[in-house]
Amino acid sequence: MEDTMQIKLLGVRGTLPVHGPEFSCFGGATSCVLVRAGGETIILDAGTGLSGRAWERFFPEKHFTLLISHAHVDHLMGFPVFPPLFDPTVTCDIYLKSREGRSAQAQLETLMSPPLWPVTTGSMGAALTFHDVPPFFRVGPVAVETMESRHPGGSTIYKLSLDGVSVVYATDFEPESGAPGDILDFCDFARGCSLLLLDAQYTQEEYAHTRGFGHSTIPRSLALARTSGARQTIFIHHDPKRTDAQLLDLEASVRAQSDSITFGREGKEVFL
Ligand SMILES: [Zn+2]
């Protein structure tokens, strides 16, 4: 039977791209996830994971949809150099929630304009259509639901569903009770999903000085994964200073408590 969704992690590092032998196992590219489902190509975030050529095998069509969580640069750094955006035969729908009074297009044009960058969105070549993010919409046959995250300046959590299979992408998320991104609301939103991609940037010790930065902790995300009943969970947005050795240790301690959780590795593919 053919898979309903094919997912490839192109970037799982948070905040800042890193490189070097101590990051070679989990990878240093920032947020980017490719999804193929129902004949559609959907890209979640446009971090530096968009660079390189790993996306090509997933990309047979001349149309794709880019779902951006928010415009922090670690989620956009791959956008200005993504080759399909320079192909005049390509069409692309871009979803990014209006924030700070700026539309999706205005936010991207803030990055894509001199002196920050010499190429504007209008001169890239591909036909771009910009969308605000409604609570619910469709990308072909794929249903997309959204939830507001708790993160400085805001961020969007996406759930993609098709034929009983669902993936939740919850990056840049500091879960807290009684606020946007409320823990119980999130667990309802993600309930029983096939795959949960979940921010787990900090250790509990680090959270003493990173509270309010907009990211979850490993123990809190472990609890969310369990409470939501996600069938499989992958922790993402690894802290840029976290080495492979540290991530392997942390992953082993998490898996001793729940074997449905792994830590995201760049290049990992999941078939649902
Ligand atoms: Zn981020």
Ligand SMILES: [Zn+2]
């Ligand atoms: Zn952010």
